Amino acid sequence: MSDSVVIGINFGVTNSSIGILGKNGHFSVIANADGDRMIPNAIGFSDEEEFCGSQAAHQVVRNPKNTLQAFRNYLGKSFTEISVPSDAAHPDMISKDGAPAYKVEFKGKEHIVTVPEAASKQLKHIHEEAEAYLGSKIAGAVLAVPVYFTDKQREELRKAATAAGINVLQIIQEPVAAALAYNFGQEVAKNDAQDKTALVLDMGATSFDITILNSRNGIYTVLETAHDVTIGGESFDQELVKFVAAEFKKKTKIDVANNKKSLLKIKTSVEITKKNLSRTPNAPCSVESVAEGMDYHATIARMRMELMCNKLYAKCNELINHVLEKAKITAGAIDEILLVGGATRMPKFQNRLRDIFPETLIRTDVESDEAIAIGCAAQASLIAGFEKEDIEASTKEAVTVTPHTVKPIGVVGSKGEFITIIPDHTPLPVKRVFEFGNAEEGQAAVYFALFEGEQDPLPVKEEKPAKPAKENDDDDSEEEEEDEIVVAKPTYHQTTQLAEVVLAGLPAGAKAGSLKIEATVQVDVTNKVTITLREKSSGKQVRAQSA
Amino acid sequence: MVLDFLLPSPPKSWSADKTSAFHAGITAPTKAAIQPVGRHFLAHARRHIHSRTFSEDEKHVKEAEAAAATANADDDAGSEGDEPEDPAMLKRDPRDWKNQDQYAVLGLSKYRYKATEEQIRRAHRKKVLKHHPDKKAAHGGLNDDAFFKCIQKAFETIMDPVKRRQWDSVDPAIPDDVPNPKSKQDFFKLYTPVFEREARFSKVEPVPMLGDMTTSQEVVESFYDFWYKFDSWRTFEWMDKEDAEGAESRDDKRYYEKKNKAERAKLKKEDNARLRQIVDQALAVDPRIKIFKEQAHQKRNAKRFEKEAAEKKAAEEAAAAAAAAEAARIAAEEAEKNAREDQKKNKELLKRAVRKEKKNLKALIKDNNYFMPADKTPSAADVEKQLELLDNLLEGTKGLDQLEAVRKALEDGVKNGNAAEVFSAELAKRS
Ligand SMILES: Nc1ncnc2c1ncn2[C@@H]1O[C@H](COP(=O)(O)OP(=O)(O)O)[C@@H](O)[C@H]1O
Ligand SMILES: [Mg+2]
Numbered sequence: 017m018s019d020s021v022v023i024g025i026n027f028g029v030t031n032s033s034i035g036i037l038g039k040n041g042h043f044s045v046i047a048n049a050d051g052d053r054m055i056p057n058a059i060g061f062s063d064e065e066e067f068c069g070s071q072a073a074h075q076v077v078r079n080p081k082n083t084l085q086a087f088r089n090y091l092g093k094s095f096t097e098i099s100v101p102s103d104a105a106h107p108d109m110i111s112k113d114g115a116p117a118y119k120v121e122f123k124g125k126e127h128i129v130t131v132p133e134a135a136s137k138q139l140k141h142i143h144e145e146a147e148a149y150l151g152s153k154i155a156g157a158v159l160a161v162p163v164y165f166t167d168k169q170r171e172e173l174r175k176a177a178t179a180a181g182i183n184v185l186q187i188i189q190e191p192v193a194a195a196l197a198y199n200f201g202q203e204v205a206k207n208d209a210q211d212k213t214a215l216v217l218d219m220g221a222t223s224f225d226i227t228i229l230n231s232r233n234g235i236y237t238v239l240e241t242a243h244d245v246t247i248g249g250e251s252f253d254q255e256l257v258k259f260v261a262a263e264f265k266k267k268t269k270i271d272v273a274n275n276k277k278s279l280l281k282i283k284t285s286v287e288i289t290k291k292n293l294s295r296t297p298n299a300p301c302s303v304e305s306v307a308e309g310m311d312y313h314a315t316i317a318r319m320r321m322e323l324m325c326n327k328l329y330a331k332c333n334e335l336i337n338h339v340l341e342k343a344k345i346t347a348g349a350i351d352e353i354l355l356v357g358g359a360t361r362m363p364k365f366q367n368r369l370r371d372i373f374p375e376t377l378i379r380t381d382v383e384s385d386e387a388i389a390i391g392c393a394a395q396a397s398l399i400a401g402f403e404k405e406d407i408e409a410s411t412k413e414a415v416t417v418t419p420h421t422v423k424p425i426g427v428v429g430s431k432g433e434f435i436t437i438i439p440d441h442t443p444l445p446v447k448r449v450f451e452f453g454n455a456e457e458g459q460a461a462v463y464f465a466l467f468e469g470e471q472d473p474l475p476v477k478e479e480k481p482a483k484p485a486k487e488n489d490d491d492d493s494e495e496e497e498e499d500e501i502v503v504a505k506p507t508y509h510q511t512t513q514l515a516e517v518v519l520a521g522l523p524a525g526a527k528a529g530s531l532k533i534e535a536t537v538q539v540d541v542t543n544k545v546t547i548t549l550r551e552k553s554s555g556k557q558v559r560a561q562s563a
Numbered sequence: 564m565v566l567d568f569l570l571p572s573p574p575k576s577w578s579a580d581k582t583s584a585f586h587a588g589i590t591a592p593t594k595a596a597i598q599p600v601g602r603h604f605l606a607h608a609r610r611h612i613h614s615r616t617f618s619e620d621e622k623h624v625k626e627a628e629a630a631a632a633t634a635n636a637d638d639d640a641g642s643e644g645d646e647p648e649d650p651a652m653l654k655r656d657p658r659d660w661k662n663q664d665q666y667a668v669l670g671l672s673k674y675r676y677k678a679t680e681e682q683i684r685r686a687h688r689k690k691v692l693k694h695h696p697d698k699k700a701a702h703g704g705l706n707d708d709a710f711f712k713c714i715q716k717a718f719e720t721i722m723d724p725v726k727r728r729q730w731d732s733v734d735p736a737i738p739d740d741v742p743n744p745k746s747k748q749d750f751f752k753l754y755t756p757v758f759e760r761e762a763r764f765s766k767v768e769p770v771p772m773l774g775d776m777t778t779s780q781e782v783v784e785s786f787y788d789f790w791y792k793f794d795s796w797r798t799f800e801w802m803d804k805e806d807a808e809g810a811e812s813r814d815d816k817r818y819y820e821k822k823n824k825a826e827r828a829k830l831k832k833e834d835n836a837r838l839r840q841i842v843d844q845a846l847a848v849d850p851r852i853k854i855f856k857e858q859a860h861q862k863r864n865a866k867r868f869e870k871e872a873a874e875k876k877a878a879e880e881a882a883a884a885a886a887a888a889e890a891a892r893i894a895a896e897e898a899e900k901n902a903r904e905d906q907k908k909n910k911e912l913l914k915r916a917v918r919k920e921k922k923n924l925k926a927l928i929k930d931n932n933y934f935m936p937a938d939k940t941p942s943a944a945d946v947e948k949q950l951e952l953l954d955n956l957l958e959g960t961k962g963l964d965q966l967e968a969v970r971k972a973l974e975d976g977v978k979n980g981n982a983a984e985v986f987s988a989e990l991a992k993r994s
Contacts, residue, residue, distance in 0.1 A: 038748070038752070039748065039752050039753070039756070040749070040752050046747070047747060148745075149746075149747070151742075151743035151746065186599070186600075188598070188599070188600050189598065192598045192600050193600070196600055196601055202601060202602070202603065204603060233603060234601055234602070234603025234604070235597050235598070235601070235603050235604050235607055236597065236598035236600065236601065236604070237595065237596070237597050237598065238596070238598065391600075395600050395601070398600075398601070398602060398605065399605075409608075409612055410599060410604075410605065410608035410612065411599040414611070415599070415607075415608050415611045415612065416596055416597055416598070416599050417594050417595065417596050417597075418594065418595070418597060418607075418611065419592035419593070419594055420592055420593055420594070420595045421589065421590075421592055422589075422590040422591070422592060422593055423589070423590045425589065427566070429566070429568050430568040430569070435566060437564075441595070443595075443597050443607065444592060445610055445611075448564070449564075450564040450565065450566055451564070451565045451566070452565075452566050452568065452569065452570050453565070453566065453567045453568055453569055459572055460572070461572055461573055462570035462571070462572065462573075463570060463571050463572060463573040463574065463577065464570055468587075468589060468590060512586075512587050513586050513587065514585065514586060514587055514588075514589065515583065515584065515585045515586060516577075516583065516584045516586075517582065517583045518573045518577060518581070518582055518583070519582075520573075520579075520582070533570055539589065541611070543588055543589055543591070543592065545585070545588075545589065547583070558582050558583070560582060560583030560585075562585040562588065563585065
């Protein structure tokens, strides 16, 4: 193969997945040799060998003390920063030079595995699975991390991946990767200011991450983010575990509430039940030999689970509301909701979103737990041919932290309304081209004035806003809004006049409708404003630049 | 964006010689982070890094896009030879021309074995114009004709049909790998390009292609048939290790030629095996073949099912008959049993009636002075004797009817007062 093959890796807490660009030009997640697309992040040690992924996850009930999981949570943290459950269902952890490390038994001997080593082993495993599938060497990979990852955590992941033999092209943020996978806000009409806002909801096993992401002409900015490690797929598992333990006690009089091994067994089974309940209204739950050789077999109804998890669903919505408030964004201002992570598959979770977002488009056209890997793969293929220095240069702060406009720039319409051409908070440099309707018959010169604007105070929440006198940047989608849900998109009024330009000497005797004036407004990184007016049929133009 | 209002004429106060006036700068921008992902970001980064203005960048992008379009447009006439030149290629040593990418040197990487003579000529002309040593010298470059020689060698090779086939046979830019048999990729996506590329070696044309799920069984079968009998012109002269032409003596030459020939034959054999493996693999995983097999299987089974159904029906009928027979047998047994029981009951009744009759007779004899003359009181011995006689009589009397008759006679005797006589008479008659 002459082409360099690159992949995207979603190295999550619970699972990893591999995104590739298929021969058909579509990105997809591939399965490992065990047929799993979600490869469990697990490393198992036994008397004979060490294994990773699906195989290791299978031994967790049998051998929990020597099965490492969720190590990503400890990455880049010191031993004192983490809380390690010390019980029969979790491997022992010690401090090695201040960093957390696992103490396991391997081939009958004590064996220390540091957290970065564990991460590295798993990443190596994933990399090998990918190479086996693709049948070729992999030239590089893009990885993703949560928004809240510190530089130290990122660095440690990069090191672990490099140690695993992976050529790390770039480490990007999970919600951003997901947005790429959903192709959110990437279809941009040239020269048109287009703003879109997405709410990225990512619920994995041990965390619920919320990010509000803005796309302006395809460039993403994180507006707000929050996460809660007390909500996640596992909290739902725990409710089910409690339920099954209680039922089991009712039937057998055996109390397993303090039996960690039994609880682990139940957890493994109820997780399967939970996943099935996302598809079917009833699902079986079977736990072999829960305790004292007694089995548990039952069917659990989705409704039952939803009832016992009611508080958790409510908590999800609370967090969403909290983030919206923090960002000072109304629910109506969210254009799309992007679902990420396995646990957002729960139907009730999705239904409850409607309590906050009655109308908003909820995107489910990408498998939620595959979105990150696919986004990473998309980014990887975008920069595949680049030199390392180019990638570094493009991700340097000088480029990613750029000047943004503070106030919107626009023109004043025929009714005195402010029309935004370059919205506030647009990265510089920026350029917009737009056209004006026909000039009047016999008009020999046109006059163009550019203004800066300011946002009108937002309407008070409960009240219906006064007739939206001024439009925001997109001019067609606005009118059809329902009265019921107040979509409080901010409106603007002009403040400062920036410039005036006149294009004279238009073709004499032009009929109405035959003249088309195209205006170009550019602002470069040094704030210099350039205005060009051009009459399209004659090519007559004037160009003016600020000092 | 189209704004549907008219730009007014300049205000009266506007002086005619003025075209613009700037009044204020924009509010000082803030710095904020953007996410370094996606193609739009890349455009931004480009502008930033190369500190290009928008128009400059646009120009660049347009050029790049045009280049990309050229690269993509396979049949865009006149674009051959325009592809970017790899700097490493430009530095090649022409003496090593055998190992150069003949197509890349001519700027025909996109066309390769598909390049037409017309395209080759056009590309060659362009390259010559660009790299002619005289021209380079005129532009102040070194008088370096190395790459020009490479171009000429490539042109010679590609224009000679025999040499071109030799080169095309081993063109390293076209993969000749066997797809990974464990690949989970869609069968058609995986194998269609493989067969398309292998088809170029066919002596026979047209070469049937893989088709899709809707291709008929006949066509699919003839496809595999063709490919199993594939007649390939692929040759391996290009890989010759020994330069027989340059050999010193005729003996050496012959020796090298032999060696080369053997090597070629070996490679050819391997190549045939390679193609065979591709076809084998494709056949093994072709989802259509599975369907055809399934269909054939079902057809074959249809007869068996019919037979089995008939057998099953017969068996069922036999079973029903057996069940009926069994029922009849049970019924008959029942009847017989009932009959036996009836008989037994009757016998019992008869016995009882006989016993009763005998009792009656015994009572009769007792009640009637033991059938002794009325004036005589029977002694114990008499009684004994009379009863013995009665026993004898009863012994001699067979069946209920006779007993009844005896009793009647004796009763009559009792009535008529001649019981003793009747008794003796009966005794005489029956014992
Ligand atoms: N179909 C499903 N329905 C409900 N929960 C699911 C489903 N599929 C996966 N999950 C849950 O999602 C979690 C894993 O999601 P994932 O995004 O892979 O996690 P992480 O980001 O922690 O690696 C697990 O708790 C799992 O039980
Ligand atoms: Mg995750």
